[in-house]
Amino acid sequence: MSEQELQALRVRIDSLDHKILELISERARCAQEVGRVKMAELAEGETAVFYRPEREAQVLKRIMDLNQGPLDNEEMARLFREIMSACLALEQPLKVAYLGPEGTFSHAAALKHFGQSVHARSMAAIDEIFREVAAGAVSYGVVPVENSTEGAINHTLDSFLEHDIVICGEVELRIHHHLLVGDNTKTEHITRIYSHAQSLAQCRKWLDAYYPNAERVAVASNAEAAKRVKGEWSSAAIAGDMAASLYGLTIHAEKIEDRPDNSTRFLIIGSRPVPASGDDKTSIIVSVSNKPGALHELLIPFHDNGVDLTRIETRPSRSGKWSYVFFIDFMGHQDDPLVKDVLEKIVSQSTGVKVLGSYPKAVL
Numbered sequence: 001m002s003e004q005e006l007q008a009l010r011v012r013i014d015s016l017d018h019k020i021l022e023l024i025s026e027r028a029r030c031a032q033e034v035g036r037v038k039m040a041e042l043a044e045g046e047t048a049v050f051y052r053p054e055r056e057a058q059v060l061k062r063i064m065d066l067n068q069g070p071l072d073n074e075e076m077a078r079l080f081r082e083i084m085s086a087c088l089a090l091e092q093p094l095k096v097a098y099l100g101p102e103g104t105f106s107h108a109a110a111l112k113h114f115g116q117s118v119h120a121r122s123m124a125a126i127d128e129i130f131r132e133v134a135a136g137a138v139s140y141g142v143v144p145v146e147n148s149t150e151g152a153i154n155h156t157l158d159s160f161l162e163h164d165i166v167i168c169g170e171v172e173l174r175i176h177h178h179l180l181v182g183d184n185t186k187t188e189h190i191t192r193i194y195s196h197a198q199s200l201a202q203c204r205k206w207l208d209a210y211y212p213n214a215e216r217v218a219v220a221s222n223a224e225a226a227k228r229v230k231g232e233w234s235s236a237a238i239a240g241d242m243a244a245s246l247y248g249l250t251i252h253a254e255k256i257e258d259r260p261d262n263s264t265r266f267l268i269i270g271s272r273p274v275p276a277s278g279d280d281k282t283s284i285i286v287s288v289s290n291k292p293g294a295l296h297e298l299l300i301p302f303h304d305n306g307v308d309l310t311r312i313e314t315r316p317s318r319s320g321k322w323s324y325v326f327f328i329d330f331m332g333h334q335d336d337p338l339v340k341d342v343l344e345k346i347v348s349q350s351t352g353v354k355v356l357g358s359y360p361k362a363v364l
């Protein structure tokens with residue numbers, strides 16, 4: 001390609017960037033107007049709801065439908081995710097709590113879901129996130145709920161039994177683990193490997209193959225593991241990209257998770273129900289009396305109404321020995337007539353039903 005051609009293309013890019021800049025600014029002014037309208041419509045004593053998860057999901061879906069390449073749908077949606085994040089911050093900067101310290105996968109999930117303009121606050125424990133949301137100290141929380149390799153995150157499920165919290169969204173994150181070392185690590189003498197217990201479990205086979213004799217030390221989070229490696233010459237950590245760059249570590253072995261499709265699902269928790277987006281999920285907790293066939297009976301209304309179950313999990317109810325509750329996720333919104341009908345039937349069959357929330361299915 002000649003220098004002249006290159007020059008001409010760069011002139012075109014400059015002119016396009018100028019137009020994009022003007023369009024993004026116009027969009028941002030529109031979002032500011034939306035914020036003004038939301039404030040103006042408030043009745044006495046009401047607080048404005050600036051963040052609208054169902055609308056954001058619709059915007060991203062539409063962009064993916066309209067996109068004709070060459071950027072792929074996910075890439076394009078990610079760009080719009082950031083534009084929306086910045087626009088929303090003009091209406092109201094959102095405070096979101098995640099399981100810290102900085103650099104955990106929960107942190108990455110919070111940024112993936114809300115974009116970089118969110119004010120992300122690190123919390124020391126899952127329960128603290130629930131408490132901060134319940135107290136109104138933050139608008140939303142991000143909590144891990146299941147991993148494709150290791151299963152349910154019981155701390156999170158149990159916290160739903162203890163707090164009155166609404167699920168407002170979900171986000172799925174591909175989890176890639178790396179073996180990280182510091183500047184001073186003697187890589188041929190690694191005798192100790194730090195990570196969160198879940199991550200150690202997700203890399204079990206790789207560790208057995210390559211570091212069978214290294215001590216595996218479970219710590220509170222992957223980011224905590226990365227921090228510890230700093231001062232120790234014979235240690236390594238298992239953590240993700242974000243922790244590597246935040247704590248200045250080098251990737252010694254990349255993508256060491258045993259399953260290449262290893263991913264974690266997180267829930268967004270808040271205090272207000274979310275209207276339907278058109279492609280939603282609902283999560284409920286149900287307790288049934290301890291009699292034969294109780295679970296079978298519970299599931300019949302789902303089958304009869306053609307409502308798709310996506311997940312079912314059992315946990316001790318904490319209210320009596322050997323009594324259990326079911327966490328059930330299914331497709332549809334609690335305002336859909338078919339879902340309403342299922343819920344009514346379940347209420348009449350069970351000893352207790354709690355709707356945790358209806359929320360847009362993860363788009364990204």
Ligand SMILES: C=C(O[C@@H]1C=C(C(=O)O)C=C[C@H]1O)C(=O)O
Nearest residue numbers: 031034050051052055084087088
């Ligand atoms: C602009 C709005 O407010 C927020 C910003 C959005 C956007 O930038 O598109 C979408 C939903 C809201 O989270 C809106 O409600 O439409």
